[in-house]
Amino acid sequence: MKLTILGSNAAALRWQAHPTAQVLEIAGRTFLIDCGEATQMQLRRSKVKFSRIKQIFISHLHGDHYYGLIGLISSFELLGRKVPLTVYGPKGIKNLITIQLEASEAQLTYPLHFVELNSDTSERVYEDDKVMVDTIPLRHRIYCNGYLFRAKLGQRRIAIEAANEAEIDVAYFNKLKQGYDVLNKHGELIPNASVTLDPHPPKSYAFCSDTMYYPKIIEQLKGIQVLYHESTFLDSHKHLCERTMHSTAKEAARIAKSANVKTLVLGHYSGRYKDLEDFRREAQEIFPEVRLAKDLKEISF
């Protein structure tokens, strides 16, 4: 599982700072999460292949999370894209994009679908044979969802030495991976568990931005591997959280600790701070495994 940060800042008021956009590669899929202005420029600077993105998940309709979407959709057209694209986002997003395409008299070269969301409870918005995506309803000034990405449990793994010792023909290995007992070369039935290992635990990633401190999400996040949680402010500006409905680094850490996740990724920093290490320091007072999102940083899990 690899996370590529395209933009890691709150509404970008700093030189060279980019607003929220991330690419999550999980179980062979490439998902774009949020799409602030200039995401397409950042994508070009990253190693991510444009054409691999087939789903885009938008959290909410504040500009720093979606103003780059229309430009990306338009550039896909200029690149002659044929592969369908689906955008998941709050109700209204389809109209916002469509009227801009109409104004330019664009003729898209590929099918563009929208899945508009307005539920206040979590729902499964995407599922295929490898991965599933659920919304995480958040608390912000306007309607906002996080997204929980979970790979499905993979196949059992062959314990190759044990399987060879049991004299099982490689033709049966697929059956073994699927959990069956199989016959060896002498016609003896070999119990699956004696020649296989449990599947790797499935990867999981939760994206939670933008939101105020909202403990109700903890139940849904329990035991997931990586949590990205917004941390707009440091403790010194905690008083701004209520009005703006954002979180501090410590509040993000509290969610991570309560949900017992493995790694917390912080981001969506307010432009007022010079040293992002302060975010790490404050969060680590509560939860040790902290990574800082930074523009064009790749994090593998």
Next chain:
Amino acid sequence: MKLTILGSNAAALRWQAHPTAQVLEIAGRTFLIDCGEATQMQLRRSKVKFSRIKQIFISHLHGDHYYGLIGLISSFELLGRKVPLTVYGPKGIKNLITIQLEASEAQLTYPLHFVELNSDTSERVYEDDKVMVDTIPLRHRIYCNGYLFRAKLGQRRIAIEAANEAEIDVAYFNKLKQGYDVLNKHGELIPNASVTLDPHPPKSYAFCSDTMYYPKIIEQLKGIQVLYHESTFLDSHKHLCERTMHSTAKEAARIAKSANVKTLVLGHYSGRYKDLEDFRREAQEIFPEVRLAKDLKEISF
């Protein structure tokens, strides 16, 4: 008069290339012309002061000329702007921006006005005591205007040695600048022309993008100082001009020559070309005074 190029490319498909946006400083005014995606990032990289921009002129509603407008308008709000902002552009632009502001529940801190255009003949869209702006109707796939910026004729200039020799008190210098004859210290009437110089010829700048080769604009451009004319293609791709309704560098040069302008600025290059000097070379076969627009380049005239 100073032109700052924020973006100089056609729809940006190249790494680090930015779509059209320019800042024109003329007669003490600061105008933004077109506003492709990430214009606000480019503005931050330039020396232009955000707050000095009070008018934005949008040529047409293809994304590479206005997708950055909503982000800039939103950032002005975050910066607590109070000064009014007026956007000039094709009919429909107000709705495109307004519904995005509504979706984010934005409360602008400053008055935002729109002047929507749909005339096929040139009209004066802006005028104050120092400068006037007329539309230049262009020919493109959708409704599109260029803009002609002209400073007004300034005051006469004091020929300081002659004025001192004629023993004119400095208290009369303002009258001299306004063209009046004045009395000297001995009560003699001094003819204005003997102690002043003609005003500097007023600066003028025409922005013509996007457009196919369209000789009808020449009449309006006659004798202006600087012409920016799009040159999307080189001669080798001239056959693409008809369908896309763009121009070649040579066609831009032909307009410049016929209009007898002083300087031609080329830009809006297709992403297929590696060496922009080819644009200069081809244009100079027809018109010698050619400058190339490049991202973040400043050109003084």
